[in-house]
Amino acid sequence: MKSHRVLAGCIVATGALSCVASPAHAADVNIPDNNLKACINRVLGQSPQAPITDTQAQSINVLDCASQGIVSVQGLESFINIEGLYLLDNQISDVSPLSELHQLTGLILSRNQISDVSPLSELGNLTTLGLHRNQISDVSPLSELHQLTGLILSTNQISDVSPLSELHQLTTMDLSTNQISDVSPLSELHQLTIMDLSTNQISDVSPLSELVGTILAEGQNIGLPPIAQGNTQNSPVIGFGGTSDVLPVVSKTGSAEVASNGLSWTYTAIGRNTLTWHLRSSRFIFSGTITQRSTSQFVNIVDNNLRSCINGMLSQEPQAPITDAQAQSINVLDCAGQGIASLQGLESFINLTTLNLGENQISDVSPLSELDSLTTLHLRENQISDVSPLSELVGAISAEGQNVGLPPITQGDTQNSPVIGFSGKSDVLPVVSKTGSAEVASNGLSWTYAAVGSNTLTWDWENGDGSIFSGTITQESISPPTPPVPPAPPVPHPNNPLVPSVVNPAQPRGGITVSGHKHDGTLASTGTFDLSMLSFFSGVLTLAGAVLYGRGLRIRRQV
Structure with missing residues (x-):
């Protein structure tokens, strides 16, 4: 790549200064984005919003305008001699003005808002293309860029990589953090020295077994369809050695009971389960997590109003049992205004796309947390x-x-x-x-x-x-x-001030007959006594100053 630096229409190249005077009639380039214009003018040594002529635009070979808050690249179509363009970390969505820049060999557009890359299909001289962290799902326009040696497409929404199968000059490629499950189109890219496929949905890497470069494929996320409790699930994870190289489970959560070889399992309870695998060598890493729900034959719906609503859609009796297969067959469910309080059981309706539960008495929405197919959810007035x-x-x-x-x-x-x-x-x-x-x-x-x-x-x-x-x-x-009122203090007995009286003076007096034993064990006299003479203290009866033990004490109210 040429090393050029531009100063006010003068090009400094390999130590020589060549100044080209701008003709008085040279047209100005229309650059409506002020941040882009300010960046270019910094390169040209001009004030931020100074006009930029066609001649000046054509004199620039390399332009770095990263992190400048640029929204529009309109006007860059006039920079026809540019070879390196760095526009990462902006807010660019439309790259169509770049389609005429046929001299480009290096283009970095990472961390923008690009979803359509079709304007880049004409840039046949590109050797390096960076599109990390955009919104790209279709990479078919890149299939004609046969000179590419480096391609960065991480953190997008790509699932189909077949358009990349013809890019045989690639030596480095980053496809991490996408939605890729089938890697077979990449099997012929023999020039690759490093490929990153981490954080995708890949369970089978055997198509890559003939590649000699380093392959990073850690952190895969595999979702398996629900399976009935007690049924056997075979591991879907296949390593670089082909179908016979099934990789064992190394850890788990949930109720999975894994076979001793780690290649199959069953579930002992209903619920969400995860199982992980991990393979590492000097040349590759392949690891990830399997997520699977274990179910019963019938869905456990505890709210009768919810069950009745679902059965209405299934043309069944209101409280008829609902099978797991029936639950998975429903895509749209409208149960608004049905008096529903519990959503337990809806976690089995994994194919729901539209759900209306408005005007009910719902407080707990956790059963909806794994309905990943939902695109519309109504929960108003709960x-x-x-x-x-x-x-x-x-x-x-x-x-x-x-x-x-x-x-x-x-x-x-x-x-x-x-x-x-x-x-x-x-x-x-x-x-x-x-x-x-x-x-x-x-x-x-x-x-x-x-x-x-x-x-x-x-x-x-x-x-x-x-x-x-x-x-x-x-x-x-x-x-x-209100603070509690403290109780009145006890009234001391007149014959023994240490012993609280059990007699309420306001109550009528009466007589009781008492017999018992004295301290020396002899039988005390019995007789009828006035209640005012009677009190208790620590299990001892005190009667007219004489103490009787509680043992064998007999008290009979006088009639």
């Missing part, structure tokens, strides 16, 4: 205060108008907000309005009540993808409890 279990769902979630009742709280005590957003326990949503006597903290996350009575507090959250979470908290503030 009793939900925590939506964090839904954080991994990618569709729009409508959860406005929640009604959350909190237990009464004593006036003056602090109440923390129970409202948790999509980001987890640290994402507590603040109160935005109130009625009653609530005094809300400045951050909106807690409050106290200044008076006794009914109170309401509201929250309202919305993001750019159409998801909404809002509602009202209702809570009574009550008076502090």
Whole structure:
């Protein structure tokens, strides 16, 4: 690549200074993005918004405008002699102005917002192309770039890599963090010295067994279809040695009982399970996690209203059993306004794309957390205060108008907000309005009540993808409890001030007959005595100054 530096229309190349005067009639290049223009003018040694002529544009061979906040690259089509262009970490989505830059050999567009790479298909001289962290799913326009030796496509949305099979000059390629499961199209890329396939969905790397370079394929995520509890699941993980090279499980969570060779397993309980494998050598790494749900023959739906709604769609009796196969056959379910309180069992409906559960009495949404196919979820007007279990769902979630009742709280005590957003326990949503006597903290996350009575507090959250979470908290503030009245002190007995009297002076006096033993063990006299003479102390009866043991004591009320 040529080493050129441009100063105000002068090119410094290999130590020689060549200045080309711009003709008075030279046209100015239209560069509407001020950040891009300022970057170019820094290279030219001009003020940020100075005009840039065609001649100046054609004099630039290398342009580095990384991290400049650039949105539009309009105008770069005039830079026809550019060979190296570095535009990473901007906000670029349209790369069509670059399609005329046929001298480009190096192009870095990583960390932008690009989804369509078709304008790059004409750049046949490219040897290095960086497109890390964009929004690309279709790489077919890159199939004609036969001079590429380095290609970076990590952190995109690519599942089909077959268009890359003809790029035989590639020596390095990064396809990590995509959605790739089939790597067979890459089997003929024999010039590769290093290929990164980490964090995809690959369970079989045997097609790559003939490649001699380093292969990094760690952190794969494999989702297997649900399987009935007790049935045997064979490992789908195949190593570089072909179909006979099935890799064993090395660790697990859940109820899996793994065979001694690690190549198959069964589940002893219903639920979510994970199993991991790990293979490492001097030339490659292949590891990952298998996720699978174990199910029963029938779905356990505990809410009769929910069961009745589902059976209505299946044309069955309201409380008929629902099989796992039936659950997986449903894509759209509308159970709004059915009095549903529990969603237990819906975790088996893994193929749902649209779910309407508005106007019910739902508070716990955790059974929906693994419904990865959901694109539309309606939860309006329920009793939900925590939506964090839904954080991994990618569709729009409508959860406005929640009604959350909190237990009464004593006036003056602090109440923390129970409202948790999509980001987890640290994402507590603040109160935005109130009625009653609530005094809300400045951050909106807690409050106290200044008076006794009914109170309401509201929250309202919305993001750019159409998801909404809002509602009202209702809570009574009550008076502090009245302190207990201390008991009256005991009244001493007149004949023994150390012994409390058991007689209420306000009660009528009466007589009792008492017999017992004295201290020396002899039988005491019996007779009828006035109650005012009687008291107890430590299990001993005191009668008119004489002490009788409790043992063998007989007391009979005089009639």
